[in-house]
Amino acid sequence: MTLTGKMLIGQQSLSGHRDAIRAINPATDTPLEPAYAGGDGEQVEQACALAWDAFDTYRETALADRARFLETIADNIEALGDELVERASAETGLPSARIQGERGRTCGQLRAFARTVRLGEWLDVRVDTAQPQRQPLPRADLRQRHIALGPVAVFGASNFPLAFSVAGGDTASALAAGCPVVVKAHSAHPGTSELVGRAIAQAVKQCDLPEGVFSLLYGSGNEVGIALVTDPRIKAVGFTGSRSGGVALCQAAQARPEPIPVYAEMSSINPVYLFPAALEARAQALAEGFVASLTQGAGQFCTNPGLVIALQGAALERFITVASDLLPGCAAQTMLTPGIFSAYETGVSTLAKHAKVAAKGLAASGPNQGQAHLFVTQAQAFLNNEHLQAEVFGATSLVVECRDAEQMRLVSEHLEGQLTATLHVDEHDLPQARALLPVLERKAGRLLVNGWPTGVEVCDAMVHGGPFPATSDARSTSVGTAAILRFLRPVCYQDFPDALLPHALQHSNPLLLRRLLDGQREA
Ligand code: NAP
Numbered sequence: 001m002t003l004t005g006k007m008l009i010g011q012q013s014l015s016g017h018r019d020a021i022r023a024i025n026p027a028t029d030t031p032l033e034p035a036y037a038g039g040d041g042e043q044v045e046q047a048c049a050l051a052w053d054a055f056d057t058y059r060e061t062a063l064a065d066r067a068r069f070l071e072t073i074a075d076n077i078e079a080l081g082d083e084l085v086e087r088a089s090a091e092t093g094l095p096s097a098r099i100q101g102e103r104g105r106t107c108g109q110l111r112a113f114a115r116t117v118r119l120g121e122w123l124d125v126r127v128d129t130a131q132p133q134r135q136p137l138p139r140a141d142l143r144q145r146h147i148a149l150g151p152v153a154v155f156g157a158s159n160f161p162l163a164f165s166v167a168g169g170d171t172a173s174a175l176a177a178g179c180p181v182v183v184k185a186h187s188a189h190p191g192t193s194e195l196v197g198r199a200i201a202q203a204v205k206q207c208d209l210p211e212g213v214f215s216l217l218y219g220s221g222n223e224v225g226i227a228l229v230t231d232p233r234i235k236a237v238g239f240t241g242s243r244s245g246g247v248a249l250c251q252a253a254q255a256r257p258e259p260i261p262v263y264a265e266m267s268s269i270n271p272v273y274l275f276p277a278a279l280e281a282r283a284q285a286l287a288e289g290f291v292a293s294l295t296q297g298a299g300q301f302c303t304n305p306g307l308v309i310a311l312q313g314a315a316l317e318r319f320i321t322v323a324s325d326l327l328p329g330c331a332a333q334t335m336l337t338p339g340i341f342s343a344y345e346t347g348v349s350t351l352a353k354h355a356k357v358a359a360k361g362l363a364a365s366g367p368n369q370g371q372a373h374l375f376v377t378q379a380q381a382f383l384n385n386e387h388l389q390a391e392v393f394g395a396t397s398l399v400v401e402c403r404d405a406e407q408m409r410l411v412s413e414h415l416e417g418q419l420t421a422t423l424h425v426d427e428h429d430l431p432q433a434r435a436l437l438p439v440l441e442r443k444a445g446r447l448l449v450n451g452w453p454t455g456v457e458v459c460d461a462m463v464h465g466g467p468f469p470a471t472s473d474a475r476s477t478s479v480g481t482a483a484i485l486r487f488l489r490p491v492c493y494q495d496f497p498d499a500l501l502p503h504a505l506q507h508s509n510p511l512l513l514r515r516l517l518d519g520q521r522e523a
Pocket of ligand 1: 155158159184185219240265301302
């Protein structure tokens with residue numbers, strides 16, 4: 001497919017009117033063709049108007065038809081073949097194998113949402129039948145289902161050019177819920193975005209859906225993004241990226257005459273706890289696992305283990321020594337964009353001013369290559385110094401040495417909200433781990449035992465979320481099928497004649513849903 005540099009507004013390909021962006025191949029620091037001219041307010045308005053026009057039709061599509069649409073998107077993405085892998089790899093510096101894996105995850109995710117749509121559990125149908133004889137007052141017939149919120153604005157992530165971008169988790173969950181989607185492409189991978197955007201637009205046509213179900217806009221410099229979030233027809237936002245970007249979008253959404261929810265996934269340092277018995281028994285294996293998790297994908301995962309917390313002593317020294325011996329063998333890796341590389345360098349040099357450098361990876365041998373770093377500090381210094389608590393996006397981690405369990409608890413209480421918290425424990429550590437659990441449950445969206453936080457399974461039980469600043473709304477997840485719930489709201493129908501009720505709520509239960517009927521779950 002020839003890349004055109006054009007936006008997709010419904011089924012139309014249009015050139016933007018604002019300054020053009022070109023992707024940069026971060027491995028060579030060279031720009032890639034074509035240029036993508038940014039959209040303006042009028043084009044945002046056009047996309048939102050189409051999305052609004054599509055909304056009432058799209059949200060009432062039969063479950064099987066909507067599921068088929070999601071599956072068709074997945075089929076179309078797979079049909080793009082090597083072209084997609086090559087372009088995504090050139091635009092991000094990520095190896096082809098990683099992009100292929102991510103493509104599998106993206107398509108698997110779309111198909112998982114198709115299964116979820118077909119099951120219909122998300123409609124959460126509740127029926128309280130009328131009780132006309134009830135004393136002292138009769139009860140009306142009350143029926144509840146969930147409907148889609150409205151058109152959703154999606155901001156793709158730089159670090160997952162497929163799985164969290166144009167057809168990624170936010171788009172898939174919003175489409176599954178019945179919401180049209182307008183994507184603001186990430187400026188770091190516009191060509192990948194165009195390829196995937198065309199695959200979605202083609203699926204819209206194949207499935208005979210209203211064209212406004214999907215649009216794709218370009219634009220850097222925040223104009224398009226802010227115009228999108230403040231358009232009155234947009235009813236929710238999905239975002240993955242920087243803390244400053246997420247907070248700016250939340251503020252813009254809250255300042256609207258009609259405020260809307262923003263589901264922003266932003267910043268997390270993902271504490272890893274090494275409890276004494278586990279550390280004593282397997283410091284070497286823990287250090288090996290830690291270095292592998294830390295350096296995977298140049299550390300550019302939102303769940304990268306940026307903080308290690310343990311009691312000081314000989315076992316922790318062994319862990320630090322082994323990790324420090326391994327790190328110099330780890331090659332510097334190309335980071336996603338020159339901007340992300342430069343932010344990494346700044347973050348590392350700030351840490352170096354406030355903590356001891358324990359080890360460094362191999363020095364860079366090409367442009368935009370991040371060198372891995374391991375720092376060590378004392379718990380008291382960590383508690384007193386906010387520079388030590390900030391996320392450094394990349395392969396850098398800080399070991400915090402605690403005097404005792406109480407200081408470990410204090411450090412934990414001091415942490416901001418996190419996507420994950422990891423506990424390495426043996427049998428003897430369980431009482432100490434149990435004592436810390438209430439703190440960690442308050443801090444993080446996912447708690448893991450004897451594993452590593454990188455690698456997020458897309459499944460029904462996953463929670464990829466957590467209190468601020470991990471996300472802007474801890475009540476939901478952005479990964480896994482429960483992400484559909486972010487884009488729904490309940491509506492109750494009182495005393496409706498059957499013929500006027502939506503199918504999901506009709507007396508005969510034509511969709512065969514497992515309803516909550518008069519307080520009992522149907523089989
Ligand atoms: P970003 O700068 O926040 O950009 C994400 C998207 O939001 C882009 O499309 C960007 O537009 C847009 N945007 C950012 N600020 C905006 C604003 N104030 N108004 C309107 N739109 C705005 O994130 P990034 O470029 O992917 O990475 C930068 C940093 O974010 C990294 O160094 C890292 O610290 C963090 N990050 C975190 C995660 C995570 O999973 N937690 C993932 C990736 C990055 P443009 O396309 O014009 O830039």
